[in-house]
Amino acid sequence: MRGRTTPSGTTPAVWANWAGNQRTSGEARRPSTVDEVVDTVRAARTAARRLKPVGSGHSFTDIARADDQWLDLAALTGRIHVDTERRLVTVPAGMALHTLNDLLAEHGLALANLGDIDVQTVAGAISTGTHGTGAGYGCLSTFVTGLTLVTGTGELLTCSEEVEPEIFAAARVGLGALGVIVEVTLRCVDAFVLRAEERPAPLAATLADLPALIAGNDHFEFYWFPYTDRVQVKINNRVPTDDRPLPRFRGWLDDEFLANSVFAGACRLGRAAPALVPTIHAVSARALTARTYTARSDRVFCTPRRVRFEEMEYALPRAALPEALAGLRRVVDNLPTRVLFPVEVRFTAPDDIWLSHGYGRESAYIAVHQYVGVPAEPYFRAFEQVATALGGRPHWGKLHYRDAESLAPAYPRFADFLAVRDRLDPDRVFANSYTERVLGR
Numbered sequence: 520m521r522g523r524t525t526p527s528g529t530t531p532a533v534w535a536n537w538a539g540n541q542r543t544s545g546e547a548r549r550p551s552t553v554d555e556v557v558d559t560v561r562a563a564r565t566a567a568r569r570l571k572p573v574g575s576g577h578s579f580t581d582i583a584r585a586d587d588q589w590l591d592l593a594a595l596t597g598r599i600h601v602d603t604e605r606r607l608v609t610v611p612a613g614m615a616l617h618t619l620n621d622l623l624a625e626h627g628l629a630l631a632n633l634g635d636i637d638v639q640t641v642a643g644a645i646s647t648g649t650h651g652t653g654a655g656y657g658c659l660s661t662f663v664t665g666l667t668l669v670t671g672t673g674e675l676l677t678c679s680e681e682v683e684p685e686i687f688a689a690a691r692v693g694l695g696a697l698g699v700i701v702e703v704t705l706r707c708v709d710a711f712v713l714r715a716e717e718r719p720a721p722l723a724a725t726l727a728d729l730p731a732l733i734a735g736n737d738h739f740e741f742y743w744f745p746y747t748d749r750v751q752v753k754i755n756n757r758v759p760t761d762d763r764p765l766p767r768f769r770g771w772l773d774d775e776f777l778a779n780s781v782f783a784g785a786c787r788l789g790r791a792a793p794a795l796v797p798t799i800h801a802v803s804a805r806a807l808t809a810r811t812y813t814a815r816s817d818r819v820f821c822t823p824r825r826v827r828f829e830e831m832e833y834a835l836p837r838a839a840l841p842e843a844l845a846g847l848r849r850v851v852d853n854l855p856t857r858v859l860f861p862v863e864v865r866f867t868a869p870d871d872i873w874l875s876h877g878y879g880r881e882s883a884y885i886a887v888h889q890y891v892g893v894p895a896e897p898y899f900r901a902f903e904q905v906a907t908a909l910g911g912r913p914h915w916g917k918l919h920y921r922d923a924e925s926l927a928p929a930y931p932r933f934a935d936f937l938a939v940r941d942r943l944d945p946d947r948v949f950a951n952s953y954t955e956r957v958l959g960r
């Protein structure tokens with residue numbers, strides 16, 4: 520985001536998301552206090568203007584793209600409180616996850632689970648249902664024990680399991696449609712070390728062992744290489760000591776050079792010469808070797824992602840995974856374009872958050888990606904048909920083509936969410952084209 524502040528406090532600016540597939544120009548507001556947030560929301564409502572809170576722009580959908588003004592909360596100051604005894608942390612909503620992870624580590628605490636990256640803001644991550652993997656863990660929003668937001672009428676409202684429980688059930692995955700979250704309290708755990716084990720394996724054997732792999736490990740996931748029968752398995756388990764750190768060079772070789780630089784080269788090659796893609800996948804699946812190491816939990820969960828891509832991710836009832844993968848394989852084999860990225864498969868526990876992808880069921884997530892510059896839509900639309908037929912729910916922050924009519928049956932509390940929205944944002948101050956599509960007017 521770029522811009523220069525005018526005397527009226529707005530900043531003409533250009534906004535683009537991480538993937539570069541969503542951009543807009545308009546006015547940015549950068550409040551540094553909660554009072555300024557309240558004033559900005561009230562002024563927008565009075566002027567019948569729209570205002571979109573944005574995080575770090577890591578959603579692929581237009582969920583954070585403002586039609587009018589946007590509210591960047593990176594500079595929002597506020598209470599930072601760490602209660603080590605009760606393992607609770609309260610932070611301003613615009614804090615980046617990596618800042619939160621470092622803060623927690625200083626106090627001997629950690630988040631129990633994380634996704635693949637740590638650059639999202641706390642509010643941005645929870646608002647789309649950001650998740651990691653692990654049968655015993657729901658999405659990051661399940662760690663929230665309370666939050667404070669500025670509603671569309673400019674009121675400051677705090678909710679938790681005990682206070683305004685209906686709003687709490689809606690606002691933990693609120694799609695940025697219910698208010699501006701200004702403060703979040705999260706439940707933490709004692710800091711822990713993970714032992715990461717990564718190894719290549721056959722797809723069929725992995726699927727056959729799935730129940731044991733999911734139940735027998737804290738965090739299990741795998742990547743399937745399209746056009747092959749091979750996967751790379753990633754297993755993270757809690758261990759008492761950090762006794763097997765990755766040598767600095769090996770860490771750089773694996774995470775920076777192979778995962779980013781060499782991978783970028785392979786993607787460029789595949790984009791220029793699509794016929795080579797199956798061979799590239801076959802070589803990649805064989806070239807990835809096994810490795811085991813230990814490190815601080817967040818450093819194992821999260822890795823830098825420098826190769827740009829577009830992504831769609833579907834949460835499915837766990838039992839539907841084999842059928843969904845078989846359908847995906849048919850999609851991949853019949854596409855006119857080649858699929859350059861491995862497919863990521865993860866698992867989460869059920870939760871009770873109304874618009875969480877994991878609401879009320881054990882989930883298996885399938886994430887499909889396409890390298891920038893290669894058409895993604897035919898691939899994503901074809902897989903969406905497979906996933907929708909199996910009861911899939913699309914990740915709110917990742918590309919999908921569903922609308923309110925098609926999403927309502929997938930979420931038993933959809934109508935209740937809309938009722939909370941009517942109450943908190945009757946004039947649709949926080950609406951944009953995305954909320955109009957997925958929630959309706």
Ligand SMILES: Cc1cc2nc3c(=O)[nH]c(=O)nc-3n(C[C@H](O)[C@H](O)[C@H](O)COP(=O)(O)OP(=O)(O)OC[C@H]3O[C@@H](n4cnc5c(N)ncnc54)[C@H](O)[C@@H]3O)c2cc1C
Pocket residue numbers: 537538571572573574575576577578579582583592612613633634635636638639640641642643644645646647648649650651694695696698699700701824914916917
């Ligand atoms: C490289 C990469 C890796 C990723 N890995 C994962 C992963 O492992 N697991 C996963 O589930 N997802 C993953 N994602 C998706 C990402 O976690 C989500 O899209 C997340 O919502 C992005 O957070 P953000 O801070 O960038 O928010 P944005 O994308 O900027 O905004 C997302 C939503 O949050 C709302 N919002 C932001 N701040 C506020 C606020 N203060 N109050 C109210 N609403 C607010 C916005 O209005 C919008 O609706 C990944 C994305 C990328 C690009």
